[in-house]
Amino acid sequence: MRKTFKYRLLPTKKQLQKLNWTLDKCRILYNSCLLDRKNRYEQTGKGLTRIKQQGILRVDKKIISSLKEVHSQVLQDVLFRVDRAFQNFFRRVKAGEKPGYPRFKNEGRYDSFCYPQSGFKITEQGLKLSKIGTLKIKLHRQPVGTIKTCVIKREIDKWYVCFSVEYEPVKRLIPAQSIGIDVGIKSFAVLSDGTVIDNPKHLCKSEQKLISLQRQLSKKKKKSCNRKKARKIVAKLHCKVCNKRSDFHHKVSRKLVNNFGFVAVEDLNIKGMVKNHRLAKHISDAGWGQFLSYLQYKAAEASVVVEKVSPHYTSINCSVCGEPVPKTLAQRIHSCPFCETVMDRDHNAAQNILLKSTAGTAESNAWGEAVHQCPSLNQEASSIRVR
Ligand SMILES: [Zn+2]
Known part of the structure; x- marks a missing residue:
């Protein structure tokens, strides 16, 4: 490797x-x-x-x-x-x-x-x-x-x-537990066990500062020494934001790979999504692409499986009864009129992502619907296995 x-x-x-x-x-x-x-x-x-x-x-x-x-x-x-x-x-x-x-x-x-x-x-x-x-x-x-x-x-x-x-990666124990991840804008990601990973929004925080610096830069005379200096300051701030973001992605992906043996993620068309200008800034800020690549290489090193599933209907369908429950982007709660399940919309999506993956399909066959209704059961079922 x-x-x-x-x-x-x-x-x-x-x-x-x-x-x-x-x-x-x-x-x-x-x-x-x-x-x-x-x-x-x-x-x-x-x-x-x-x-x-x-x-x-x-x-x-x-x-x-x-x-x-x-x-x-x-x-x-x-x-x-x-x-x-x-x-x-x-x-x-x-x-x-x-x-x-x-x-x-x-x-x-x-x-x-x-x-x-x-x-x-x-x-x-x-x-x-x-x-x-x-x-x-x-x-x-x-x-x-x-x-x-x-x-x-x-x-x-x-x-x-x-x-x-x-190098040859060191063989280690692989956790048996599987997890689904829904990446979002409000929070960086929500896991199928309900864990919420907050979005640090590094770029948003530094954005005001960046805007004023950018304005200062644009006022400088072309090819002047001062312009060169100002450009350096802007580049440095950009660099700082990038480093912070990268550090965050390393930490989250490391945690996931250490705790789960199977990770299901959405197969997102990031290039296409960034074209949507309203979402572009936030999507670039969260840096899903970078996070996914970190997750994949860390997983490959630890023999953890990362599976991409189609994102279609993951936010619409009910993860408990499977019925479609349409909602707008503003609706943060998934409230199912068919089985009366109420949960966070991203949590529901994360569970659907896991269900769509091969691990989710295998689990639902073995455990029936009970597994999906009760996340704690999922945790009890987990044990360490050697691959
Ligand atoms: Zn339902």
Whole structure:
């Protein structure tokens, strides 16, 4: 299995210069490779392959001595990036989409370089990088497994290293209990056992501040130093919000994976939903997509099953008797006229999501309707099993 470990780097002033310089060399190479491909295509109607560009780079290195100041594999990786950009472009064209042509990268739009195999080493002094030096690293925990690649990344004004590792996950006990999750706007999620996970709404809280900062930024003269400064402040606040949100998603997904052996979620069309402008802000704020991806990779690591079910009728149908009970978005309570069940609408939806999944179907066959009427019974039935 693959996993990434990210650590903060604390470069000296001199190293900082070298890092920025290397990044800029990579960016210039990226842009010139892009231009070469574009020119070649316009002249001959054929593109350039990565192998051919490698040959060109070899010749260039003999003429441009500064290219020798960058680790050779780091330069090679830039060619791979250009190649990937074109491959993605052509793939999307083939699929009938309308992708943008691979773009030239401005300063600030190119923020990482990669040692794909060698040229880096963790020593007692820090992270040793070929052609750059030994950088101080905040090794807050040891990376597990075999390190495959090493990416050096700039995030606004901080530097990080990301190690991609290949590892064998440790086998552990898997809880037998199953759960359904309904993600929402009012609360971040409601579980089928009735647990409500509140939405921290990090972005909403910081939004007023962000708006005023954005306004300040727009008043600054174009290309001025002050504008640059203001842009940095806005970017920093954005970054802070992102980090908080990511932390929250990590914590919630970890809890779910540790406590349940089966998780049923809605198969939401997030891209389509964000197109609805009234909901877009909140959906992006809650970041369901990120949460789901965290949940899935953590689940895969722990052999926990995550099943996506179709979201149709999950908020309408009654989770106890199955009869449809239509309601508007404003109606927060599910009140069934057929079986007289009254519960929170999201709680009802979460139970329906679990019922729709394979675990829910199997359970209702074995236990009958009783399981769904009484959540505590569900808890009693749970025991630890080894898979
Ligand atoms: Zn009912």
